[in-house]
Amino acid sequence: MTARYPGMDDDPRHGRAPQLADDDVLSILLQQHVRIRALFGVVKGAEGDRRKDAFDELRGLLAVHETAEEMIVRPAAKKTAGEEEAEARNAEEKDANKVLVQLEKMDLSSSEFETQFAQFEQDVLAHADHEEMEEFTALAVGCTPEQRRAMGRRLVSAERIAPTHPHPTAAGSPPMQWTLGPFASLLDRARDAFAAAGK
Numbered sequence: 001m002t003a004r005y006p007g008m009d010d011d012p013r014h015g016r017a018p019q020l021a022d023d024d025v026l027s028i029l030l031q032q033h034v035r036i037r038a039l040f041g042v043v044k045g046a047e048g049d050r051r052k053d054a055f056d057e058l059r060g061l062l063a064v065h066e067t068a069e070e071m072i073v074r075p076a077a078k079k080t081a082g083e084e085e086a087e088a089r090n091a092e093e094k095d096a097n098k099v100l101v102q103l104e105k106m107d108l109s110s111s112e113f114e115t116q117f118a119q120f121e122q123d124v125l126a127h128a129d130h131e132e133m134e135e136f137t138a139l140a141v142g143c144t145p146e147q148r149r150a151m152g153r154r155l156v157s158a159e160r161i162a163p164t165h166p167h168p169t170a171a172g173s174p175p176m177q178w179t180l181g182p183f184a185s186l187l188d189r190a191r192d193a194f195a196a197a198g199k
Contacts, residue, residue, distance in 0.1 A: 025073065025151035026136050032065050033128045040121045051108050059100060060164040062124070066093045067162035069131075072155045077135045080142030085134055092127045096120070104165070 020027040039058040046054050070090060078086040099120050106113040139148065 020140075021145065021149060023152045023156075024145065024148045025155050026140060026148060028152050028155055029065075029069070029073070029136065030132070032061065033132065036061060036065070036128065037125065040125070043117065044121075047109065055103075055108060059104060062096070062100060063164050064159045064162040066097070068155050068158040069093070071158045071162075072151055073135070073139070076139060076143060076147075076151060081135045081138035085138070089127065089131060089135060092123070092130075096124055096127065099123070 020030075022028075036058065039054055039061065042054040043051055043058060070093065074086050074090060077089070099116065103113065103116060103120060106116070143151070
């Protein structure tokens with residue numbers, strides 16, 4: 001099964017829009033963006049434990065997704081989309097990480113959470129749109145399908161060791177993600193296991 005990349009125009013070299021294999025890094029990231037968008041809707045529409053579970057899933061997915069992007073995608077994007085584009089996406093992720101830390105500490109039923117979460121959603125979805133239209137398009141054109149599939153394999157491996165909670169110290173810096181990410185991940189996954197055992 002292949003997925004069409006919605007952010008791309010027809011490729012004039014082939015006369016049609018390129019197809020993406022399931023293990024293409026762009027296909028993986030686009031599927032995660034779909035899930036992120038859906039989870040924002042679930043959190044907004046849910047209450048109590050259902051809201052907490054959805055928020056925890058969203059928080060974990062965002063933490064893992066952004067870390068892996070910074071480790072695997074951003075270095076390639078610097079070459080294909082340009083350093084300014086890559087740095088802009090890193091800065092957005094660093095800012096989002098700080099907000100996610102704040103949201104994680106809030107009462108999820110409070111009006112304060114509702115207000116800050118709504119702004120957070122706008123910022124994250126704008127960030128995803130920029131990635132899809134600028135960064136992903138450049139990667140689709142500037143990397144071969146084989147290179148993108150190799151990146152997809154590395155992305156999946158990075159996600160297995162990525163932190164599941166926000167860590168602003170490392171966010172936005174690929175070198176810091178490589179240095180601190182695996183240690184933060186061990187702590188996060190232990191924390192998640194204890195939380196799950198306490199339910």
